[in-house]
Amino acid sequence: MTRSAVEVVRPPLELCALTVRQASLPELIEVAEGAGYTSITTSPVHVAESNTSLSSLRRRCDDAGVAIGYLDGLCSPLPGINDGVSEDIFFEQAEMLGTTLVNVVHYGGDPTVARTQMADALGALAERAARRGLSLVIEFIPGTAIPDLPVALELVRTVDRANLRVLLDTWHLGRSGGGPHLVVDDVPALVGRVQVSDRKREQDLQPYVPMSGRYLPGRGELPLAAVLAPVLAANPGMPVGVEVANDELLAMTASEAASVAARALRGLLDGIAAE
Secondary structure, three states: OHHOOOOOOOOOOOOHHHOOOOOHHHHHHHHHHHHOOEEEEOOOHHHHHHHOOOOHHHHHHEEEEEEEEEEEEEOOOOOOOOOOOOHHHHHHHHHHHOOOOOEEEEEOOOOOOHHHHHHHHHHHHHHHHHOOOEEEEEEEOOOOOOOOOOHHHHHHHHOOOEEEEEEEEHHHHHOOOHHHOOOOOHHHHHHHEEOOOOHHHHHOOOOOOOOOOEEEEOOOOOHHHHHHHHHHHHOOOOEEOOOOOOHHOOOOOOOHHHHHHHHHHHHHHHHHHHO
């Protein structure tokens, strides 16, 4: 049977909360439904700011057909971090909101933490998560002790647990000098989630400003299709998240921002499917 005779199944779309920062969590659920996303991401801080019970948020998600893809930003159990929401809160909220995935970051952490110390902490955390039926992804961020994809992969391989994978953020991949040459061999299978945004080469020469300057897919110069294609091939059905923080989206209504981001992400995925 030829490829043209087979219906190409597109990956589900995931709306990362940072893309629509102007939305409360209940609003995020609503605009995600309207724009055709099947899941969203959120955090305990976002949950607290909603002033809505976990049970009510879960009902809103169920009614809208929009799942919580993962809880974002667990850092407190990692070495070199001074504060942060506790893992117990993360795990309890994950269970109440119906997700089985938590994103672990070393954002703001001491970049000099030893690799062995980080691996020990992640291994213990993954074991505790597994006892509650939860999985983890590690997001690498330049300037931390998990600064790039190779380090994140080394940690995942060292810990060697089925419930620990890498979150591949194309923005941080570009910032750290990575590209498609790193997403080869067994690497796609070690990716547990993706966050997609675009970037221009000129930004490498500019000061980094967190939570800003990201471009919608297709508006920058990253080889997004070449990075994502092997990951999607190795992980059929895995949601693809769009995480674009910029002033242009922030100036829109939440509904407009969610729709614009969805169109850009669909365009990228359609291009990958057509290749």
